[in-house]
Amino acid sequence: xxxxxxxxxxxxxxxxxxxxxxxxxxxxxxxxxxxxxxxxxxxxxxxxxxxxxxxxxxxxxxxxxxxxxxxxxxxxxxxxxxxxxxxxxxxxxxxxxxxxxxxxxxxxxxxxxxxxxxxxxxxxxxxxxxxxxxxxxxxxxxxxxxxxxxxxxxxxxxxxxxxxxxxxxxxxxxxxxxxxxxxxxxxxxxxxxxxxx
Numbered sequence: 379x380x381x382x383x384x385x386x387x388x389x390x391x392x393x394x395x396x397x398x399x400x401x402x403x404x405x406x407x408x409x410x411x412x413x414x415x416x417x418x419x420x421x422x423x424x425x426x427x428x429x430x431x432x433x434x435x436x437x438x439x440x441x442x443x444x445x446x447x448x449x450x451x452x453x454x455x456x457x458x459x460x461x462x463x464x465x466x467x468x469x470x471x472x473x474x475x476x477x478x479x480x481x482x483x484x485x486x487x488x489x490x491x492x493x494x495x496x497x498x499x500x501x502x503x504x505x506x507x508x509x510x511x512x513x514x515x516x517x518x519x520x521x522x523x524x525x526x527x528x529x530x531x532x533x534x535x536x537x538x539x540x541x542x543x544x545x546x547x548x549x550x551x552x553x554x555x556x557x558x559x560x561x562x563x564x565x566x567x568x569x570x571x572x573x574x575x
Contacts, residue, residue, distance in 0.1 A: 379468045385455070388421040391531065392473035392499075394466065395490030397426040397434050397458060402479030402504065402522065403441055409479070409527035411449055421453055425469045427460040463493075470497045475535055478503045481522050487511055502531060 391410060395401055403426060410422040424441070428434045438458050445454045457469065470476060476494040478501070485508050492512070494501050501516040503509040504527070509516060517537075519530030 379465060379472070381455075382469070382472055385421055385423070385472060387419070389417070389419050389535070390421050390423050390473045390475075391535075392423040392425060392470055392476045393479065394425045394470055394476060394494055395427075395478070395488070396429040397438055397441075398429055398431075399433055399437055400481050400483040400485075401426070402481045402527075403437065404444070405481065405522065405524045405527060406477055406479040407441060407444055407450070407454070408524035409531065410454070412524065412528040413532060414449065414453055421455065422450075423469065423473060424454065424456040424458075425461070425466055426456070426458060428458045466493065467497060470494065470499065473497070473499050475500045475502060475531070477501075477519075477527070477531065478509070478516075479519070479522070479527055480504050480506055480508060482506070483508055491516070500534070500537065502527075502534065 391413075393401075393403065393406055397403060403424065406424075407422070410420070414420050414422075428438050441456060444450065445456060461469070470493070476497065476499050478488065478491050478494065480488070480503070483506065488508050491501065491503065491509060495512065495515055501512075502519055503512075503516045504522045505518045505520070506522070509518070517530070517534050520526045521530075
């Protein structure tokens with residue numbers, strides 16, 4: 379992506395999805411601040427588009443103000459524009475890890491985490507029910523607070539993607555899903571022919 383040259387040689391921790399209060403951006407920023415105290419090579423990349431509601435704009439401003447503090451100045455890239463999918467994936471592709479630090483939510487699943495998984499990068503999630511359907515492919519952080527997020531990242535950041543992440547992607551990719559759907563339709567068609575005879 380353009381403007382990524384200054385991130386060369388950095389260990390990039392990214393996040394992705396709409397900038398909404400339950401997505402945990404303030405907690406991730408504070409977790410990053412804890413990690414950054416010990417490691418000058420870390421950079422936080424927030425690819426979090428503002429959603430057209432006042433709460434999102436307010437959160438964006440709160441995050442921007444925190445990022446201006448001396449301990450984070452120049453160590454965080456925050457992109458709040460809604461980007462085309464290809465551009466979002468391009469940014470996420472330079473990350474060493476992608477974090478979904480959601481706080482408590484009633485949502486049943488996350489589309490954003492699937493985009494993260496498609497990059498093949500290690501994925502870290504807070505331990506919430508919203509991520510149960512991708513549990514085999516992600517690493518769960520020990521909690522939702524900043525310290526737990528920092529501790530989980532510190533412990534696992536160098537491990538790389540889990541082997542089961544690749545398996546999950548292969549089993550849930552378009553090729554595998556379309557093959558299963560085709561086989562299901564063939565089986566249903568054969569069953570309906572038998573009942574007609």
